[in-house]
Amino acid sequence: MTTKMKEVDAVIVGLGWTGGILAKELAEAGLKVVALERGTMRSTDKDYAVPIVRDELRFVVRHDLMQNTARDTLTIRNNPSQEALPMRRLGSFLPGEVVGGSGVHWSGHTWRWTDMEFRVRTLYEERYGKNFIPTDMTIQDWGITYAELEPYYDKFEYTAAVSGKAGNIRGQIQPGGNPFEAPREREYPLPALTPILASEMFTAAANNNGYHPFPRPAANASRAYTNPDGSKFGGCQYCGYCQRFGCEANAKGSPHITVIPIAMRNPNFELRTHAWVTKVLKDSDGKRVTGVTYTNVLNGEEFEQPAGMVLLCAYAINNVHLMLLSGIGQPYDPVAQTGVIGKSYCYQTGAGATLFFEGRHFNPFMNAGGSNTTIDDFNINWDFDRGPHGFVGGYNIGAGFNTALPIGYRPVPSGTPQWGKAWKAATAKWYQTAMNINASGSVMANRYNYYDLDPTYRNAFGQPLMRMTFDYKANEHKMGQHAAQVINDIAKSMNPTRLNQATARTQPWTVVPYQSTHNTGGTIMGTNPRDSALNKYLQSWDCHNLFAVGANVFAHNASYNPTGPVGALAYWTADAIKNRYVKNPGPLVPA
Amino acid sequence: MRDQNFGRRDFLKGAVAGSVAAANLPQSAQAQQAPAAPATPGYSFLNLDEAAFVEALVDHMVPADELSPKGTELGINIYIDRALAGGWGKGERLYMQGPWKLGVPSQGYQLPLTPAQLYRAGIEATNTHCRKAYGKPFDRLDEQQREEVLAGLSTGKVSFDSGLPVRVFWTTVYQTVMEGMFSDPIYGGNRNKAGWRLIGFPGAIAVHRENVEKFRDKKFPADPISIADMS
Incomplete structure (x- = not known):
């Protein structure tokens, strides 16, 4: 027995950053909006307050704010010849599951992805020729430009209280900023965070090596701030508990203190928590969607929510899962290379070194989520010639600390015993005298990295689990080797007492340990319905009143953290819906 | 000092059998000095053999020296007992639907066991190995023998006749010992914040x-x- 609810103009599935932005913007435009969130309501006052939030075991190790894999997870494998098995507990990536989503527990790193991503195939083919791109590397242009997104990046940065130093304002290179960044209209809303010793030492070493270090832009308010919507932020306390924690100081840009409360005050908006969406419903000819079905997880009761528009705003993986479960669009087939839903799943790669300096005091427990200095010389610097190195993409290198808490972070030089007196002595000696230099690298789309529905395993609702097939390819191995070399050269130039050198990831991708919650693709945006699921407004090519918003739309993964373009694209889509779609519902781009 | 391995387990077993070993109940010097923080305020999951194993394990991995007290005085054994008795030990958040296959290491944890069941089976398998190799369970081994066993578990040189994957057991054991040493003291370990004091956290x-x-x-x-x- 399914209870049919009253029809609304738009139903939003998942209330994190993208759902929050769309909820606020569309409710303000006069649309009746309902958001369905599987998680619970949590607030800074009650849930992220000191001292309870300062609990590494609860929030980092036991995943208090994350998706519960007992109820729903994925199956995983490295290639199509393997049998996929369930990810029985979280590890490599950590989707959030509360009101605010992963926007509560992120670190705040906020980047502007540039045309180096959005025009990736065109740029590489122009410079290196078609043959430079491996046959199985299914990269393609995204159908959008940096210039189109610039105002929306700006809007997101000012909403989320991003602290940083501009490197390029309207074409003028700014000292202290990232000289490789694309031009921005104006400075960041807040000055860069206070540097810590590790980032200062890396800055000096990077300069000595001829690179161009700059403070990492992060949605950690470097001082008290009121954003253009009137949302109030406290100044970051450098408490050392950022990634995976809610912020007790309201200094982290999170939807639960910005767009969501504004939407909640609007009578056009209604939030239903504990509401697990199981399917998007299509009309009889399959050209439109008519709403969603969902289950109240508190009692198992089933509902249908009819809606004029459906906006998928769950975690990237779950947006793709819902598309596959609902039979919207043609599922991707890597053998025939047909279909688009599930195509181009990407992740990120990396390499890291640990440097030990006797006599220094890094105080790894004092930092913001973005206490980090970065170089982009091997990332969005198009002067870096990839030709001799034979890879597509790039990596950024950074040094600093972010949430270096002692269950998870206890650096010791290679070869140290794992227990006993010698282990204790090394742990005591090096905990405060070590720093890291890490690279985060892009992953290009590949024909054999994709999602589909698992044939065997099911979730708590009896639905097939999502199946993820992923591994790093030769392109990523080559990039990782280049990154490890650069890191080790910088590290050696700093004369550490001991050095655990960086090595490239060349082993198969593994579901443990944690790597990054930067899963992208599956319902990618593009220029035409043959090779993409969505148009440039994140509108389904198949059903024009369905939009899917999140990193699931990325046609490949850059080295940068994804939230900058995720937030910007949410504002971009909100504008397209408010200003164009509502007035004249239909495809915003001709197929 | 008498053999530290003759402990509460022997006393309790004796008591059940009607022996009068109570007069000989050994107490460590440290425990006498700190009566407010007994090493064993009682177990809610571990049975006597398992408690003896865990106590011996954490005291071997975290020995007392000038840097910190030993594992049981840090309460790491209590942390482990509480973790196994609680939601995590019972498999909360663990996807527990079959079919069950070992898969490849990159697919992560694949056993049809909750962490508590894994711990129980792993202790039993380790003690079986110890009895075979040394004629007695882990907690009765001398320091050198304990070191050999842990080295064998951590490198996978020991294998369990029961079919339980050593690597998975050891990873879980190691992780929980570290959690018991460095998590907030509300969970029963890191007593007097001695783990944090060790590193200056x-x-x-x-x-x-x-x-x-x-x-x-x-x-x-x-x-x-x-x-x-x-x-």
Whole structure:
């Protein structure tokens, strides 16, 4: 027995950053909006307050704010010849599951992805020729430009209280900023965070090596701030508990203190928590969607929510899962290379070194989520010639600390015993005298990295689990080797007492340990319905009143953290819906 | 000092059998000095054999020296007992639907066991190995023998006749010992914040806004603060 609810103009599935932005913007435009969130309501006052939030075991190790894999997870494998098995507990990536989503527990790193991503195939083919791109590397242009997104990046940065130093304002290179960044209209809303010793030492070493270090832009308010919507932020306390924690100081840009409360005050908006969406419903000819079905997880009761528009705003993986479960669009087939839903799943790669300096005091427990200095010389610097190195993409290198808490972070030089007196002595000696230099690298789309529905395993609702097939390819191995070399050269130039050198990831991708919650693709945006699921407004090519918003739309993964373009694209889509779609519902781009 | 391995388990077993070993109940010197923090306030999951194993394990991995008290005095055994008895030990958040296959290492944990069941089976298998190799269970081994066993578990040189994957058991054991040493004391381990004191971690302290500049490249005088201290 399914209870049919009253029809609304738009139903939003998942209330994190993208759902929050769309909820606020569309409710303000006069649309009746309902958001369905599987998680619970949590607030800074009650849930992220000191001292309870300062609990590494609860929030980092036991995943208090994350998706519960007992109820729903994925199956995983490295290639199509393997049998996929369930990810029985979280590890490599950590989707959030509360009101605010992963926007509560992120670190705040906020980047502007540039045309180096959005025009990736065109740029590489122009410079290196078609043959430079491996046959199985299914990269393609995204159908959008940096210039189109610039105002929306700006809007997101000012909403989320991003602290940083501009490197390029309207074409003028700014000292202290990232000289490789694309031009921005104006400075960041807040000055860069206070540097810590590790980032200062890396800055000096990077300069000595001829690179161009700059403070990492992060949605950690470097001082008290009121954003253009009137949302109030406290100044970051450098408490050392950022990634995976809610912020007790309201200094982290999170939807639960910005767009969501504004939407909640609007009578056009209604939030239903504990509401697990199981399917998007299509009309009889399959050209439109008519709403969603969902289950109240508190009692198992089933509902249908009819809606004029459906906006998928769950975690990237779950947006793709819902598309596959609902039979919207043609599922991707890597053998025939047909279909688009599930195509181009990407992740990120990396390499890291640990440097030990006797006599220094890094105080790894004092930092913001973005206490980090970065170089982009091997990332969005198009002067870096990839030709001799034979890879597509790039990596950024950074040094600093972010949430270096002692269950998870206890650096010791290679070869140290794992227990006993010698282990204790090394742990005591090096905990405060070590720093890291890490690279985060892009992953290009590949024909054999994709999602589909698992044939065997099911979730708590009896639905097939999502199946993820992923591994790093030769392109990523080559990039990782280049990154490890650069890191080790910088590290050696700093004369550490001991050095655990960086090595490239060349082993198969593994579901443990944690790597990054930067899963992208599956319902990618593009220029035409043959090779993409969505148009440039994140509108389904198949059903024009369905939009899917999140990193699931990325046609490949850059080295940068994804939230900058995720937030910007949410504002971009909100504008397209408010200003164009509502007035004249239909495809915003001709197929 | 008498054999530290003749402990509460032997006493309790004797008591059940009607023996009068109570008069000989050994107590460590440290326990006498700190009666307010007994090494074993009681177990809610571990049985006597398992408790003896875990106590011996954590005292071997975290021996007493000038840097910290030993594992049982840090309460790591209590942390492990509580973790296994609680939601995590019972498999909360663990996807527990079959079919069950071992898969490849990159697919992560694939056993049809909750962490508590894994621990129980692993202790039994380790003791079986110890009896075969040394004629007695792990907690009765001398220090050198314990070292050999842990080296065998951590490198996979030991294999279990029961079919339980050693690697998975050891990974879980190691992780829980570290959790018991470095998590907030509300969970039963890290007693007196001795794990945090070992490394100079200040704990749940609220603000470093001023400290971030003031203590740049300077030692931060950490008297650690726990959740209970601030509650």
